[in-house]
Amino acid sequence: MDLDPIRNKVRTATFPLKPAGSGSATPDNFLFDAKRTEAGRQLPAYYLVYFLLVDLLDFKNLGQFEKVACSVPVDLRGQAFLIEHRKFGLGVFAPESAESESAAAEIVRLIQNAVKIAEPYFDWRAEQAVRASKLNVVNKATDLFARFTFFSDQYAAKRAEAEQRAHERIETRRENGYDVHFPAFGLRREAKWFALSAIESFFSWTEHVFILLAILAAPVVTGDAVAKLAVAKLGRQVQGRARRV
Known part of the structure; x- marks a missing residue:
């Protein structure tokens, strides 16, 4: 499957969201002091967000550490945010402020729209996993x-x-x-x-x-x-x- 057309549409849908880098404004101890935003609770399912950002759009995942399954730093108009899957679920994390909450709401909206556009990619990804043995069968x-x-x-x-x-x-x-x-x-x-x-x-x-x-x-x-x-x-x-x- 040619993913480039879908990838381009998703990038357009998520603009101006991009991977955080050296030009992103980050407070001291940002990785440890960032707080969960209320808006971030409305993100889609964690696996959709992970595959969207990390697998399809090549955002960097900082990996796992204590009580964090994955950590993806993102940039919205020069300000750094974290999208992390922590103990109590997926969320957008940022310094506590009204501005951060407003920006987090925009990040959530952009990702929600992108997830809808990326549905063909998710279907393809699932088909690839089904054809292989890359599945977890839950014992119920x-x-x-x-x-x-x-x-x-x-x-x-x-x-x-x-x-x-x-x-x-x-x-x-x-x-x-x-x-x-x-x-x-x-x-x-x-x-x-x-x-x-x-x-x-x-x-x-x-x-x-x-x-x-x-x-x-x-x-x-x-x-x-x-x-x-x-x-x-x-x-x-x-x-x-x-x-x-």
């Missing part, structure tokens, strides 16, 4: 199993309560008679809903585990293969829901 087996046990326990509790109240009859007096309510009916319906949710959760958990096992066992080594397994899993879930409907 514990959370998925916890969801299954929750629905399973709820089903058992509702069913037990329905059995206990099987012969219960509640009459509510009205002006011209009374209404009759059987609690077991509603409890059995709720138990059925929890049972269906438990079944779906069980298959979500086991299929996720099977994908992890396939990766560990080596037959699945590329993002394409993982994606095909995930798509197949989604298809089975949709078919299962259709049959139940």
Whole structure:
């Protein structure tokens, strides 16, 4: 893919933002004293900003240090700012002042616009990672199993309560008679809903585990293969829901 046309459009969209250099005004101890701006909290996802600035536009990343995953110094009209991913997320960092806050808001706006323009680049980048084995597969087996046990326990509790109240009859007096309510009916319906949710959760958990096992066992080594397994899993879930409907 020819990235130059996209790169040129992104550079135009981010003007006058540029990499900080020797001509950028920086206070003493700027790297350590810069404070998080409120405007900087509105930046896009950290990975989009990182790939946009560092990978596509060749901004310099100062690297990692204590509580900082990446640090990209930028210049806006001669003033230096830091775009950093710290403990509490990505942000724009600068000396505390009203002027810095206003400038940070402009930086955020420029980056937001550039991220939209760079979507074809992000799609291409993702495709390259998927075709190789440069992916991290998140292990969510514990959370998925916890969801299954929750629905399973709820089903058992509702069913037990329905059995206990099987012969219960509640009459509510009205002006011209009374209404009759059987609690077991509603409890059995709720138990059925929890049972269906438990079944779906069980298959979500086991299929996720099977994908992890396939990766560990080596037959699945590329993002394409993982994606095909995930798509197949989604298809089975949709078919299962259709049959139940």
